[in-house]
Amino acid sequence: MLLNNKLFDDLVNAFRTLPGVGKKTAERYALHILSSTEEQVKEFVEIIFRIRKQIKRCSLCQDFSDTEPCAICASSDRDSNLLCIVEKPSGVMAIERSGGYRGKYYVLNGLLSPLDGVGPEELGLSRLFTRVNSNNVKEVIIATSATSEGEATALYIAHQLKPLGVKVTRIAHGVPMGAGLELTDDYTLRQAIEGRKSLY
Ligand SMILES: [Zn+2]
Structure with missing residues (x-):
């Protein structure tokens, strides 16, 4: 027993x-x-x-990959002007499954959470800003979850990117409040990306 x-x-x-x-x-x-x-x-x-x-993290997008850089970062078929920011690798999988996005990605691997001691430095946001700066990115789509931490992280990133002259949008329609991308169905997710709204 x-x-x-x-x-x-x-x-x-x-x-x-x-x-x-x-x-x-x-x-x-x-x-x-x-x-x-x-x-x-x-x-x-x-x-x-x-x-x-x-499987390690791709040095460009921080997603998991068995190649360096990952297949999406390396692909010339993907629109380098578009960079979608997600919270976790599961977000990339969800958006790729939905089939409505042809740009590139950046995975935060977390969210800003000052109460838990996670600030911009802990989250490694400087890597993201370097990436946006050096890769001719024209639009950043922020697809963090619709939680208070997800919103706060989106606003912080938008604020930091504003001086760089990059268009910053936020996915909008139908992603349920508090839900992660992996729980959103493909159709809703495609609509959310298409219906993204400018953050400023
Ligand atoms: Zn990558």
């Missing part, structure tokens, strides 16, 4: 560090691992470790 077993609890707690995994699910995963052969577990762990080593 594994109830209150220290080793089993360690395994359960390891799974609980994954997003969206609660106690019950973590216990199911842990029991599944224990029911698997050692060989199966070894293979599973090796896949995670190998992929984690091979």
